[in-house]
Amino acid sequence: MAKRVEASGVTAYYGAFKAIDDINLIVDPKTVTAIIGPSGCGKSTFLRSINRLHEVLPGARVEGKLTIDDENIYEKDVDVTAVRRMIGMVFQRPNPFPTMSIFDNVVAGLKLNGMRRKSMLQEAAEKALRSANLWDEVKDRLNKPGAGLSGGQQQRLCIARTIAVEPQVVLMDEPCSALDPISTLAIEDLMFKLKDRFTIIIVTHNMQQAARVSDRTAFFSIERTGDPGRLIEYDSTQKIFNSPSQKKTEDYITGRFG
């Protein structure tokens, strides 16, 4: 079910400013890929171009080809909402919908896309919450507001919400940067578990995290401020962290820069 993501010549602009230039990489299904790099190098921009979420900003556009299982999502007649239903996203700060209960939050993607049957919604909610390791903690208070949970629980709620719609690819933009170490560990365990069902691409500032959770790692960087971000090296995590082939990568990994 999980799909293959292939980027060819992806270049993204915010108005006249070129944010990333000529990104080429292939992500295999059912793997975890980490994108690392210094601030401002376009990691989040690239991630958001995968589910076409950067388009909500006025003046933003993408050139190049991005295919999900050989279907280019940037073709003229592609339905953006269908793309986004297929590719889920978890954000840096947990963003549960404040006017909805925990249950409504988890099934929001399903309900707002037309699913009405109570029984199906309940089944889907339980499955998603169990997959997100949150079921035991919230099963007795599904009607309480989603915003009443702790940070780590809220983030797991957002993950449950994302996987409830059964996407093919799950994107995570620094999902643990707003959380404490225990919650971070819980989410990293979750990523291991979810790997079996989805293709996961995660942007992270934390190199130890990238080394722990990912199968392959992509290193992005920029020459100077104002330059577009480029993909410097993309290889198996083992290789990137132990014997990178680019000097820039090695400098970054060992902390000599960025």
Add this chain to the structure above:
Amino acid sequence: MTAPAQAPAGQNRALRGRRTPVLVLVGIAVVAFGVSAALCYGAGIGGWVLTIVIGLILYLVGVFVAVGRVEGRRAARNRVWGTLIQLAFVLALLPLVSVIWTLISKGTERFDLNFFTTSMNNIGARDPEGGAVHAIIGTLEQVGIAALITIPLGVLAAIYIVEYGRGRFTFTIRFFVDVMTGIPSIIAGLFVLSFWVLIVSPWYNNGQPAFSGFAAALALSVLMLPTIVRSTEEMLRLVPAPLREGSYALGVPKWKTILKVVVPTALPGIVTGIMLAIARAAGETAPVLLVAGGSAALNINPFNNNQTSLSLFVFQQASDASRFSPARAWTAALTLVALVLILTIAAKLVAGRNRIRR
């Protein structure tokens, strides 16, 4: 083993201060007001207002000196400023309390069944009966129609400005909405008079211009619309972008995101804005006078014939020479305030059900 070092006694005292006993403050107040009263009434220079003012000044000076001696200069300044701020609060509250008190004490005289079930039809200057049912119906219908027109228009316009608008056109809309918030109500009345009453209404009335409750509703709409647009716009802008992005990321189309995520989140604020607009409209007298004409009899058809409203009724009764009119005016004023209050509470309850309590 050496004895543990003792902190010098002076250092310990620095953390704890002495507090001025409350009795001292009360004593200062008594002395201050006593002296002031003696001064004003004794020397005959003023009445109770001057007594209070001088008393307050003396109290503040006394507090500053006393607290300064006991607790220090900083605490003294703090105390004086604190007292001044509390005073400002009381002063700000006084008009409100005064209005409510006057309304209630004077308005209950005619707060009877007769007032709410009869109009001023066939009531002469010597008749003590007569009521405001026609004015109440008028206000409800006019404000109701105005709300029906402006709430959808205003909320949708605000949604357009915030969610879809780009560039010059949106800027122009916002500019003109801002200008419209400042239109005096009588100008709105004149506009509807010249446009609707004098030009459009003759088409439906055999060539004769006609007043109507609907014309008043139009004038009230002109006044309500900018308020609703602006406040809804502000509330929608307050909804954080990550919330919208979370919905888009689930593959929810834009219009559904706005309808099911953004607007419900902003709803309490939007309702407040709407209630403010309604409260303002319910109290407007000039437009109703100009285009609805006023009426003594009950007219439940807002599209045909003169109508009056509670605010216009108050104005007319207050200027009326009959000795029974002032009581009616007061009761009508009380009714108007109570009406808006009930509407506001009802609206808050409806909107509050949307927000889940923790």
